[in-house]
Amino acid sequence: MTSSDLTTPRIFEARLPALIIGVGALAICAIALFFDPLHALRGYLIGWLFCLGISIGSMCIVMMHHLTGGAWGWLVRRPAESAGLTFLLLAILFIPIAIGAKVLFPWASTAAAAESVLVRHREPYFHTALTLFRALVFFVLWIVWGWRLHALSLEYDRTLDPTIASKLRRYSASGLVMVFITMSLAGMDWIASREVDWYSSTFGLALIVGQGVAGTAFLIVMLQLLRNAPRVSDAIKEKNRFHDLGNLLLTVVVLWAYISFAQLLVIWMGNMQDDITWFYHRTHRGWKVIAILLITIHFGLPFILLLFQGSKRNLRILATIAGGLLFMRAIDVIWMIVPSSRASAPRIISWLDPIGIVGVFGIWFSVFLTLLKRHPLIPLAFERVIEIVPYGRSKERQPAA
């Protein structure tokens, strides 16, 4: 480690304030638990899912980069790996959700089972203990992969041993398969199952791509926050590098819009009561405004802006767009969670929803920064692996997979 690497960017000073704000917000949620348990827990769930999305998305990006190569990935590898390390924290933070499952999820509620024949139909698969056990399996897998990807990457940093690189590629290929399966199942368990009269076979895919948007946007914002750190500022001097992160962001945004629209179109054209409720609840009573916001600000605006080279070659503009998308991810999670409600309860946003997001994200971000700070912000292997050619295009020595 070079001495200049020890100069820490100012964002690390945010660790304590983030933690304090997070704990404070969660304390409010905890108090609210006594008089409004549904909304308190729901806000917490929203915040938790938002952070989970960033972690899963970031881990997917690391794995994709191991498989495809390219200079862009090295810029965000450490933050992405650190986000992948937070699964243990997320597993611990899941405990209140597991305890409050009765309030949050129809599958854990006897009242819901009495109301709906579908809940009873799904009983064998969504047996409370089984569903929580599945959650445990998902967490174990995510923790193991997040840890291995980080540890092996550090080892590669020290040794530059090609066998470790190929091991990383193997972990990445199998990890992507693992995430697609586990996250799709988890999405059904924790999000889709809350809308009882609904099913959609592409929900998992749409969710994972949405998390990909969250991950990419978060990593771009982190790059902007870390830009003054010595080795980071050297690494981002070549505009072509983060330019590719902009292209990646454009790709995932378009992919998200495509899958979401395909899902809407198929259900809208089918117009069957079996599977229309999701979109019915999310386009009526004011939710239409949110839906239009999702179309315009989660897709339209960033899409148009990211088509221009200029906005991808200026890190500040790119990070602003990414920040907006990250905000829209939170809106999307609210849009996915809040309108699903038991018939008796109102389907409206509560003041506890943003509090929950601030609470969980504050704690998560503080832990994330602590994890990030332990190691060089840009892998030491970067300069050795990237062969910098004088006219801005860099080649990688390791064979591109």
Next chain:
Amino acid sequence: MPAEVRDISKRLFGLAAEFDSPEAILEAAKHVRVQGYRHVEAYTPIPIDGLSEILGFRRTWIPAIVLCCAAIGAGGGFFMEWFANVVHLPWNIGGRPMNSWPAFIPITFEMGILFAGVSATIAMLALNKLPQPYHPMFRLDSFTEASRNRFFLCIESDDPLFDLEKTRQALETVHPLAISEVPR
């Protein structure tokens, strides 16, 4: 313009120098541009980035044309659907609204792509003034190699600085494989 010069530009299209590598022709192009020649064109078997800019090419309008055509195609596509299924032949299909915009998106998209793609091709050919079956460069015997492994730099005779001897000397300083006169 003196009569002699006019004569040359009637008889000759220009003076062409021949190179065997992209790097050589880039150097040569820079050299003759520094000397002040304006009417210069390079003929190469592969695209060489920066070469046309060195030779004075400013910008291409193709992206702007394509963007306009894409907008016209997409807008026209949606209008067609709206006019047909809302205004001219309204028909209730399973209670869906007349203006079923989600169902109109696919054709809107396809029409946008169709117009954009066709306009990109046509604009490229039109701005390049292709098809053009005859060009003086084809009269050079060695020009068949321009689509294989030879790189030609031609200073055209209507360049204000064109002078058979001086231009030849200017080209000789960049060490081409050969210099030939290109007849009209």
Next chain:
Amino acid sequence: MTTLSRGVELTDDPDRVIAPGETFASVTDQIAGVVQRPVTWLFMSAFGLAFTGVMMLLIAVSYLILKGVGIWGIDIPVAWGFAITNFVWWIGIGHAGTFISAMLLLMRQDWRTSINRFAEAMTLFAVACAGLFPLLHLGRIKYFYWLIPYPNTMGLWPQFRSALVWDVFAVSTYGLISLLFWYVGLIPDLASLRDRAKTRFGWMSFGILSLGWRGASRHWTRYQTAYLLLAGLAAPLVVSVHSVVGMDFSEGIVPGWHSTIFPPYFVAGAIFSGFAMVLTLAIPLRALFRMQNLITLRHIDNCCKLMLVNGLLVAYGYGSEIYTSFYSGSVYESFMTINRFIGPYAVGFWTLIFCNVLAPQILWFGSIRRNVIVVFALSIVINIGMWMERFIIIVTSLHRDYLPSSWGMYHPTIWDWATFIGTIGLFFTLFFLFARLLPVIAMAESREMVHETDGGVHPPRKMEPMHAR
């Protein structure tokens, strides 16, 4: 960098996309040489076999026009039989060409250069075969133009809420844009062929086709802009086309069709089968024309990896459909799935699971990906599996839908088979003609490859390649 001498022939170095020692002249001469070589006995017999298929197709189509679609096995409830299966299969195969050309270009995967040209040609021929089927399926083929919106005295318009009308726009746009993409890419190569032509006829025809291309630097700049734009347009187009094909099904509320994952998973399936067909064609092609130095093992390996990725997405789609059908709580949905498992078409279902899900898993092993014989065999298996997938989706969903009283079976007739095999003949006939008459590998782009990867023959380059702009 070490200077490699000319004469190093075949390379098994996985990182090379072009063999060491190639020069601008050598790649041009080699690729153009294929076009100028005399026809061989082997070629003529293969061509003859394919052409027999075309004859069979013509007979089958003539009889169809004479008699009507009743000569096929389609009936109620299974009104979409082979014709739509074949349509989806062919259009799916057509997707790899544009995927390779457009998406890989945008992703700067420069290894695409050696395989993009013939993959694009493959796309065109596959789209041509695909386009036949909906037209033949119309019944009254002479009224095909009713599909196109035009003001008419009947005061009628196509129903734009119908996915079948979207299909008309999607497939015809796709055909046209693929043609333009292919042709624009060919222009510099046609000029190369014009300059190498040995006969006056060849010189004239390539001269006309090349539009007088002379490689002027300003032309190249506009050319590259247009080509990149076409790629940028073709990449989303390729996704949209098979999504629309998927929506032909999922828009209908038939159990087994009405599934939201159809659009993305049809796209993955299309690219999956397309790469299988690319490998089916590329492996014999490189052996036949001795192009192992241009289509290297790296190409085979990368195609296999992409095929594996798409195969996994397809498997994900199967899994998601099965999961959802049981999750939904709808008896029709779960019955449909059980009927696929153990119903009358169970053999077909398990065949497709073997071909598309189990067999491709061997591609996880690098040694298999570099074994051309195994890869060739696997590509055939996947082609079969993907045809079977469309058959199962169409037939099993239709033959037992909501009303048990109208259940039935589908029995293809000899005319179904003749039309299907006939289009395979048409496809290969067109492909053989292409391989003889036009360069199967993009020459200008191969020259660029040489320029980018040359082993120290030239001083270090000072330019960004076109893909990096």
